[in-house]
Amino acid sequence: MEKKALFVGDINTDIMMGGLASLPVPDREITCTSFDIVPGSSAFIAASAFGSLGGAPAFAGLAGNDENGEFMLAAMKAAGISPDLVEKTQTVKTGVTVNLIQGSVRSQITYPGAIAEYSGELLTSEAIRAYAHIHFAGPYQQLKFKDKITSLLEKAKESGITTSIDTQWDASEKWQHLNAWMKSVDYLFVNSDEAVSITGCSGAEEACEKLALMTACPVVKLGKAGAISINSGRVIKAPPYSIQVKDTTGAGDNFDAGFLYAVLMKGMPFNEALHFANAAGARSCLYTGGTAAKSTFRNIIDFMEANK
Numbered sequence: 001m002e003k004k005a006l007f008v009g010d011i012n013t014d015i016m017m018g019g020l021a022s023l024p025v026p027d028r029e030i031t032c033t034s035f036d037i038v039p040g041s042s043a044f045i046a047a048s049a050f051g052s053l054g055g056a057p058a059f060a061g062l063a064g065n066d067e068n069g070e071f072m073l074a075a076m077k078a079a080g081i082s083p084d085l086v087e088k089t090q091t092v093k094t095g096v097t098v099n100l101i102q103g104s105v106r107s108q109i110t111y112p113g114a115i116a117e118y119s120g121e122l123l124t125s126e127a128i129r130a131y132a133h134i135h136f137a138g139p140y141q142q143l144k145f146k147d148k149i150t151s152l153l154e155k156a157k158e159s160g161i162t163t164s165i166d167t168q169w170d171a172s173e174k175w176q177h178l179n180a181w182m183k184s185v186d187y188l189f190v191n192s193d194e195a196v197s198i199t200g201c202s203g204a205e206e207a208c209e210k211l212a213l214m215t216a217c218p219v220v221k222l223g224k225a226g227a228i229s230i231n232s233g234r235v236i237k238a239p240p241y242s243i244q245v246k247d248t249t250g251a252g253d254n255f256d257a258g259f260l261y262a263v264l265m266k267g268m269p270f271n272e273a274l275h276f277a278n279a280a281g282a283r284s285c286l287y288t289g290g291t292a293a294k295s296t297f298r299n300i301i302d303f304m305e306a307n308k
C-alpha cells in the first residue's frame, strides 16, 4: 500500500464577506454582497491539492469541539484527507478568519483558537512511522507546537521519513528555531518576503543563495515571477506563467503540494519538480479560493503544455 504524506498545521474556517460597500466604519453597519464559509488553513489547502494530484494525504492538527471543527473534518473527508492525527479540544474553539474583501483589498481578522493551542500529542516517534513524508505548514501560528518541531524533524530523519516546512510569515520576524529546523529539513518552502526577512538580504535571489548555505534545499516562491531554488549547488529557476489571475489565495500551498507530489509520488528530478510546482501554483490562481482548482496530475501537464 502506498504510504501517506502527513500535513501538520492549522485547522480553521474562512468566513468570506465580499463586495463590501465600503471599508468598515466605526460604530456603523455596512453591508456586503457575498458571503461564504469555506475551509481555510494553509495545511488544509496543501493537503487537499496533494490529494487532487493523486497522492494520499493525512492530517495532524487541533480542532475545537464545535461546528467549525466538524465543518473542517467534513471538508477533509470530502477532499480525501485522512484525519489520522487530528485532535479535539474542549477548552478553545476552532480557529476562524473573517475576510473582508473590497475590490482587491482583503482585510483579515483571525481568532487563532485551537491553532495556537495545538501541541502535537499524537505525533509520537511510533505514529510518524506510518508516513513517507511530513510537511509542516505555517508553524509560526502554532505557538505551542513549534517548540517540538526540531525534535520531530530529527526523529523523522532517523526513521527515513522525508520532511518539508513552509514557514509562512512570522509576525515577530524573529524566525525562532528556524536555524535548527533548516539543518534537518529536506525542503524549505518560503515566499520572497519571507526569504528576505529571514536572511536580511535585499532580494529573493540573494536570499535563496544565503538560505542554501543553511539548509539542504531552499525553494523560494516568487509570486508572479515564478520560483527559484538551489539544489546541490545548482541554481534552478522556474520562469513565471503569464496568466489571467483570478485569485492568488493558496497559490503557495498548491505549489508546495505540486512539488511534494512530483518528488515523492512521481520521482521527478528536482528541476522538473520545481517546474511542475510552479505550474501547480499558477494554475490555482485561475480559480477563486485555494481549493477550487482541484488540479489533477494531467491538468498540470496540460497546463504546462498549453502555456509553453
Ligand SMILES: Nc1ncnc2c1ncn2[C@@H]1O[C@H](COP(=O)(O)OP(=O)(O)O)[C@@H](O)[C@H]1O
Pocket (backbone or CB within 6 Å): 190, 191, 192, 220, 221, 222, 223, 224, 225, 226, 227, 240, 241, 242, 243, 245, 248, 250, 251, 252, 253, 255, 277, 278, 279, 280, 281, 282, 285
Ligand atoms: N500572479 C501570478 N501569476 C502566475 N503565477 C503565480 C502568481 N502568483 C503566484 N503564482 C504561482 O504561485 C506560486 C506561489 O505564489 P507566492 O505568492 O509566491 O507564494 P505564497 O502564496 O506562499 O506567498 C508562485 O511561485 C507561482 O508559481
Ligand SMILES: [Mg+2]
Pocket (backbone or CB within 6 Å): 166, 168, 191, 252, 253
Ligand atoms: Mg505562503
